[in-house]
Amino acid sequence: MIYHEPFDYKTNEELLKAAKKLNIQLPFQGDLSPLFRKLEIGGKTVPNRLAVQPMEGADAYFNGSPGELTWRRYRRYAEGGSGLIWFEAAAVGPEGRSNPHQLMLNNENLESFQSLVKDTRDAAYKAYGDSHDIFCVLQLTHSxxxxxxxSEVSPKVVMYNPYLDKSTKSLHILDDTELDELQEPYIETARLAYHAGFDAVDIKSCNGYLLNELLAAYGREHSRYGGGFENRTRFLTEVVHKIHANVPNLCLAVRLSGFDGIPFPYGFGFAKDSPLDIDLTELKALIRRLLLLGCSLFNVTAGNPRYKPHLGRPYDRCLPGSQFPDEHPLIGIKRLLNITKGLQKHFPNVPFVGTGYSWLRQFFPYVGAAVIENNEASLMGLGRSSFAYPDVPRDLVEQGHMDARKVCITCSRCSELLRNGYHSGCVTRDKEIYEKEYQKIKADE
Ligand SMILES: Cc1cc2nc3c(=O)[nH]c(=O)nc-3n(C[C@H](O)[C@H](O)[C@H](O)COP(=O)(O)O)c2cc1C
Incomplete structure (x- = not known):
């Protein structure tokens, strides 16, 4: 068994030696120029290959409009120089919100989203000139x-899952009619997102939320949304088809979990006959279909943060009450890189955003540059690092390297803030705001 070890490398050599010891071939190169190549997505030129991953800040107003900290966050991302900003999960309706401060776009607050997108784009133009036209994606979700x-938990599930549910009692299992009715809010929110100025919407299908769960609904009986591949992918494919038909000039993206860590037949992505082996066969078939339906961008992650968070975000400090995984973070990172690589190699001309770099601290640009150079992903997506150090692209251009004093230390406090219902951000590197926020958790204890 290889146990967890915290990050403890001061040089490239130390990191590569640790990878070698684990028998891992980590893509790695000193030439960072691949990160600054332009990329075409849906007819638009993205200025570089550095992407901000969707990261919920839980700081919207109750009506779903972006709050002050939301504005601040996106301005910081834009000023930092990333070419693509994947705006965080925005609920398609009040009953699908993960918390009362989650973004939610509707007719009443469209103007505030229009201003947010404009402000974010303007911040990028101001910092880098008119040709630095960032690509903005809004992630649409039902939680x-x-x-x-x-603030009351109100789960809506597609079937009982023994890995996640303590019992079958009082589970609200959405019936087919309820699922049918949920399609329209996606289409309407996508239409509004187009009017707000987003380049694309992502029909979020990862991390254990509703659409991810549908992909794994093998055991949902007597339903148009359960059982075989056609049924399990129905919601996603029908929504994508309808958005493409109704909002033809909006790019379509999907964030998918390569696997969610839950064994077959309760999870998605593991082989049926070998429950610990990842099997990308269905995912490839799904992506092929989504491409035919008009999708032009994919983002790949893994795991369900409430079940095995390390699968999607290797860390050095667990959330209180949870345990360290029995694996070295480098193994988790290599797994995430391999999943994206498997898909990117299968669809070489389709843009895929890769995930899982933050644990690598100041060394991730070297890994990301090699990944892009080898066409193992098209963009390098940064999650927690974007909270901590939004100006990585700027530092790479101006100084040629990252500043080790500014990196994300994967302390999980951003997740802890989110879980506890507070505004989320980097407690370590953005202290002025988020250390104070974190004190509220301490005060509650
Ligand atoms: C506080 C927090 C909020 C997140 N919010 C979202 C989200 O809104 N949508 C999403 O798809 N993933 C979300 N994620 C997952 C990240 O996008 C990303 O996949 C994960 O942090 C791993 O990347 P990293 O190693 O660069 O942090 C969130 C993660 C954290 C820690």
């Missing part, structure tokens, strides 16, 4: 089993 109404 499914992690929904809250106000």
């Amino acid at each position: 499914g089993r992690y929904s809250k109404l106000g």
Whole structure:
């Protein structure tokens, strides 16, 4: 068994030696120029290959409009120089919100989203000139089993899952009619997102939320949304088809979990006959279909953060009450890189955003540059690092390297803030705001 070890490398050599010891071939190169190559997505030129991953800040107003900290966050991302900003999960309706401060776009607050997108784009133009035209994606979500109404948990599931549910009692299992009715809010929110100025919407299908769970609904009986591949992918494919038909000039993206860590037949992505082996066969078939339906961008992650968070975000400090995984973070990172590589190699001309770099601290640009150079992903997506150090692209251009004093230390406090219902951000590197926020958790204890 290889146990977890915290990050403890001061040089490239030390990191590569640790990888070698684990028998891992980590893509790595000193030439960072691949990160600054332009990329075509849906007829638009993205200025570089550095992407901000969707990261919920839980700082919207109750009506779903972006709050002050939301504005601040996106301005910081834009000023930092990333070419693509994947705006965080925005609920398609109040009953699908993960918390009362989650973004939610509707007719009433469209103007505030229009201003947010404009402000973000303007910040990028101001910093880098008119040709630095960032690509803005809005992630649309229904939180499914992690929904809250106000601050009350209000799970909506597609079937009982023994890995996630303590019992079958009081589970709200959405019936087919309820699922049918949920399609329209996606289409309407996508239409509004187009009017707000987003280049694309992502029909979020990862991390254990509603659409991810549908992909794994093998055991949902007597339903148009359960059982075989056609049924399990129905919601996603129908929504994509309808958005493409109704909002033809909006790019379509999907964030998918390569696997969610839950064994077959309760999870998605593991082989049926070998429950610990990842099997990309269905995912490839799904992506092929989504491409035919008009999707032009994919983002690949893994795991369900409420089940085995290390699968999607290797860390050095666990959330209180949870345990360290029995694996070295480099193994988790290599797994994430391999999943994206498997898909990118299968669809060489389709843009895929890769995930899982933050644990690598100041060394991730060298890994990302090699990944892009080898066409193992098209963009390098940064999650927690974007909270901590939004100006990585700027530092890479101006100084040629990252500043080790500014990196994300994967302390999980951003997740802890989110879980506890507070505004989320980097407690370590953005202290002025988020250390104070974190004190509220301490005060609650
Ligand atoms: C506080 C927090 C909020 C997140 N919010 C979202 C989200 O809104 N949508 C999403 O798809 N993933 C979300 N994620 C996952 C990240 O996008 C990303 O996949 C993960 O942090 C791993 O990347 P990293 O190693 O660069 O952090 C969130 C993660 C954290 C820690």
